[in-house]
Amino acid sequence: MAQNSTSTSHDYEEKLQGLLDVAATIFADKGYHHASIRDLSRKAGVSLSGLYYYFSSKEELLYMIQERSLRRIVDSLRDKLEDLDNPEEKLRALVHNHVSFYVSNMAAMRVITQEYDALEGEYRTKIRERRLEYSNLCTEILREVRRFTGGGDVVPLNVATFALFGMMNWIYAWYRPGSNVPTERLAEHLYRLFAGGFTGARRR
Template sequence: MRQPAGRSVRRSGGERKPREERWAELIDVATQVFYEKGYDGASLQDIADRLGMLKGSLYYYIQSKEDLLFDVISTVHRDGLAVVRACADRPGDALERLEGVILGHVEHTCRNLVPTAVFLHELSSLPEERSREVLGSEHAYQGVFRDLIEQAQRDGLVRPDVEPRLAALSVLGSTNWVYRWFRPGGTFPPEAIGAQFADMAIRGIATEEALAARAGRRAALTAAAGS
């Protein structure tokens, strides 16, 4: 856990929650308040009121509102990155793993609409150097997609005319936008949205041979499921 500089981690008062639990609650509440009011419209007093604590007590955890936004956005980025990296590490060739990453990213987005909205809307509210600190020097999140496309291209699964970085940006641009229109309980569940987006993305970059092999695998799975 990132500790505010120059502040003690000691707690007093037997009725207080453990620091880890209270910190998680602070991040959740701040995320909701930033979502509802926007970073500029939200105040530390709003967050303290929602938590049922004095505004001054927030400084036990943070140094400023910007500090808190940084921690909120870092948490959102870290959690999403963990999801796509886990999907990228599953068995299969690079194209199969890319498909899984797209599915995982879309489903995670649909199930975390508020944090996603805060991340995408408020990242620019941070100073540029702090935004870069969140994203990483190589844009780690984007890099998961780009690296898989590059690997698939080397393996002859993605067409040679595809530019991996642009392809990764295209996939992320379309899938990130899901948060704007997805509604829980609506016509399309997260799994169906993820499957369609993944299918469209793969069809847009894969070689004819890779698509034929993919269709063969799907037909075999369907036949096995029906036997």
């Protein structure tokens, strides 16, 4: 039987995370359904059956990849928000946090973006809750920004939230780290594009 999280040793945790990282790149490359456990077995240098010591099904593997990354990105955001009061700075922190995490964990973030539908039942429910927690956090920041800047009420907050995530999550489709646009500047571009439209939009 695989260990539960309370009795997890250091070595076990490290190897599991290594497997999750390799699996994330394979899922990101070929898509969850097209990728096979045998691919992971080969790339990780572990026998097919040996893998099942670390997870109990392919779907649990997908779940763990998504759960861990979502937790890390939200934790990291909450951490940065603690030092900030200005709503526009909070929004800026959100964009920079998301983009920088996205670029340095491109495989896992792509899996989160593209393979949510591959989850079923309780796995799906739990990931949906984590996603909701994140997007609610974003919506609340946008609400503060609107109150702070006295902006119009043209664009509904949920539409603005999804537009922002759309901009940021589309990164995988075109951006390559090491391009002539450094990650830091990419984040600032996206922040200004969005914030300019969000705080500037007025009825005609």
